[in-house]
């Protein structure tokens with residue numbers, strides 16, 4: 325399994341190293357190298373590492389970054405369920421994809437690698453970069469191994485069922501509204517992948533139209549589908565949920581509406597208790613625990629709301645571990 329990764333420690337130098345590796349990835353900031361380097365060096369690295377380090381400090385766990393600790397727990401839970409070796413790697417920081425592929429392939433009896441990028445929805449900045457890194461490692465070390473990659477699973481019925489099951493204790497509570505808050509993406513990352521050039525983000529309902537060939541790479545379509553499948557499975561009434569996008573960075577046009585704006589709007593419209601679920605992440609991380617549960621709650625309360633509950637990610641929920649174990653069958 326491969327997740328995104330975290331800094332080694334919640335301190336400015338470690339966060340700077342991590343952000344440098346992350347944001348210099350051409351799949352993340354999709355600009356030519358000189359421009360990317362200039363933006364990262366001049367606008368991001370002078371100030372963001374300090375602010376991000378403080379954010380990480382507010383959620384850091386005794387054993388480390390939540391994303392790493394919870395990913396390791398997921399690995400342990402899966403290991404206990406299957407009789408194949410299991411490793412957890414990170415695209416940025418440690419443990420690297422290279423280290424973990426080499427660990428697995430040290431056993432020469434292993435001829436096939438099942439690679440699970442831990443993202444339900446397709447994006448070049450997550451799935452493509454992770455798969456390309458695995459391919460690079462295999463080529464660099466001339467590994468005699470077949471790579472089998474699990475495709476984005478945004479509407480896989482087993483995944484949806486596990487997601488709903490993990491959210492059930494929250495859905496049974498009293499609440500006014502649920503926000504499905506997905507990690508945002510610059511709109512250009514979607515439109516550039518639309519081979520027709522005429523579909524994605526050209527009209528409000530493009531993601532609902534029947535266009536499987538473009539929806540395969542359309543992050544917005546895929547998050548809408550996850551929401552729709554979840555709502556159907558959980559029996560949510562249409563006026564009780566909405567979709568928004570978080571974690572915007574920089575000046576490009578990103579997907580909207582913005583989660584914080586939506587939370588404010590809901591409070592102003594009289595919602596007192598909201599639930600927020602973040603299905604773009606399978607593991608809780610800075611973006612759920614700090615951006616939503618701490619800062620999102622502040623925004624909601626300041627606008628007149630009473631409470632915001634973050635529905636935890638699936639983490640090592642048994643229903644999710646069962647789904648992964650099933651995917652590990654030959």
Ligand SMILES: C=CC1=C(C)c2cc3[nH]c(cc4nc(cc5[nH]c(cc1n2)c(C)c5CCC(=O)O)C(CCC(=O)O)=C4C)c(C)c3C=C
Pocket residue numbers: 328329330331343352353372376389391443447449450507508509510543571573604605608609610611
């Ligand atoms: C141009 C910038 C970014 C794009 C595009 C992007 C896409 C993207 N990211 C995730 C998942 C995660 N992102 C996380 C943190 C994070 N993301 C960005 C920027 C972009 N992400 C930054 C700068 C950071 C670092 C933290 C910060 O300074 O705010 C994380 C959490 C990592 C952790 O340690 O907890 C995750 C997970 C997805 C799914 C995605 C595209 C859909």
Ligand SMILES: [Fe+2]
Pocket residue numbers: 507571
């Ligand atoms: Fe991100």
Ligand SMILES: [Fe+2]
Pocket residue numbers: 523524525530531538539542544545
């Ligand atoms: Fe689309």
